[in-house]
Amino acid sequence: MTPESAIDQQDNSIGLIGLGPMGLALADALIAHGHSLTVWNRTQSKADDLVARGAERADSAAEVVAASSITIVCLDNYATMYRIFDSVDAKFDGRALVNLTSGTPNEARAALAWAAGHGIDYLDGAIMVPPPLVGRPESVLLYSGGRGIFDEHRKTLADLGDPRHLGAEIGLAVLYNTALLDMMYTTVNGWLHATALLDSANVSAREFAELALGWFMPAVVDYASLAEQAPDLDAADYPGALGTMAMNLNSLEHITRTSEEQGVHAEQPRLMREIAERAIADGYGEQNYFAVYEQFKKRS
Numbered sequence: 001m002t003p004e005s006a007i008d009q010q011d012n013s014i015g016l017i018g019l020g021p022m023g024l025a026l027a028d029a030l031i032a033h034g035h036s037l038t039v040w041n042r043t044q045s046k047a048d049d050l051v052a053r054g055a056e057r058a059d060s061a062a063e064v065v066a067a068s069s070i071t072i073v074c075l076d077n078y079a080t081m082y083r084i085f086d087s088v089d090a091k092f093d094g095r096a097l098v099n100l101t102s103g104t105p106n107e108a109r110a111a112l113a114w115a116a117g118h119g120i121d122y123l124d125g126a127i128m129v130p131p132p133l134v135g136r137p138e139s140v141l142l143y144s145g146g147r148g149i150f151d152e153h154r155k156t157l158a159d160l161g162d163p164r165h166l167g168a169e170i171g172l173a174v175l176y177n178t179a180l181l182d183m184m185y186t187t188v189n190g191w192l193h194a195t196a197l198l199d200s201a202n203v204s205a206r207e208f209a210e211l212a213l214g215w216f217m218p219a220v221v222d223y224a225s226l227a228e229q230a231p232d233l234d235a236a237d238y239p240g241a242l243g244t245m246a247m248n249l250n251s252l253e254h255i256t257r258t259s260e261e262q263g264v265h266a267e268q269p270r271l272m273r274e275i276a277e278r279a280i281a282d283g284y285g286e287q288n289y290f291a292v293y294e295q296f297k298k299r300s
């Protein structure tokens with residue numbers, strides 16, 4: 001047997017704890033890739049369909065661990081994971097636990113310490129896609145922690161989506177996850193607030209979408225040029241030749257006043273204006289708008 005097939009063989013038995021919408025999607029992907037799967041969920045009936053398709057239903061989380069070379073956990077939060085394992089005597093004996101529950105970096109660090117105390121090889125992770133996209137090769141799942149654990153189980157993890165190992169620091173996967181969600185919500189809020197401004201003049205979202213999303217986003221808020229400027233953020237270099245913070249404050253003032261005039265929510269533009277004002281007060285008035293990055297890096 002080659003070392004590679006040994007790894008395949010070893011990971012053929014997978015344990016899964018948590019069968020919410022995401023856990024069920026993980027189960028589907030694992031079954032689709034031919035893994036034998038042992039599952040446990042608080043509400044046992046959620047496993048019925050999986051059992052009909054060949055999965056084993058365990059009576060406890062300890063049984064899942066005993067039947068599996070790697071156990072994946074996907075629950076509502078980390079506290080639930082402790083509650084489940086603290087109520088049973090699960091014998092990991094150095095086998096891996098991959099936690100795909102969303103949380104914070106401190107929660108991931110506490111989980112690593114808990115796992116070390118129980119003789120568990122622990123990898124933390126986060127899922128960047130909704131349940132229907134799990135299992136597609138282009139769907140990214142984030143991992144952090146021991147590189148050796150990741151490499152050993154990489155083939156299995158690749159059956160859930162594109163596995164990205166972000167570093168040994170255990171909190172990195174959930175930190176990246178939160179950063180990307182932060183970007184998603186602020187971007188979506190930008191679109192929604194702008195649409196509300198147009199709605200105040202009875203322009204439909206559908207009508208506005210063509211200009212806002214069809215032209216403005218790709219042509220002006222252009223992701224390639226944002227990526228090109230990333231090194232400037234790292235270097236704290238914000239040349240103001242093409243537009244200064246003071247000029248941008250003027251635009252933010254217009255957004256705020258127009259929101260107030262049109263009777264739509266004005267807190268979001270007011271906050272953006274306030275952040276630019278703070279940047280100017282800190283001496284960035286003649287630099288470009290990206291200097292607000294210096295405000296974001298500070299604890300408020």
Ligand SMILES: NC(=O)c1ccc[n+]([C@@H]2O[C@H](COP(=O)([O-])OP(=O)(O)OC[C@H]3O[C@@H](n4cnc5c(N)ncnc54)[C@H](OP(=O)(O)O)[C@@H]3O)[C@@H](O)[C@H]2O)c1
Binds near residue numbers: 080
């Ligand atoms: N759904 C998404 O779109 C999505 C996308 C990316 C990441 N995620 C992450 O994936 C994780 C799971 O999400 P989800 O969508 O499957 O739903 P969820 O509501 O976050 O988690 C549901 C799971 O937690 C279990 N659970 C909750 N309280 C429990 C308790 N006291 N004791 C035992 N089990 C308990 C549920 O068991 P019962 O079935 O018995 O209630 C179920 O298995 C979360 O961390 C979420 O942030 C979800």
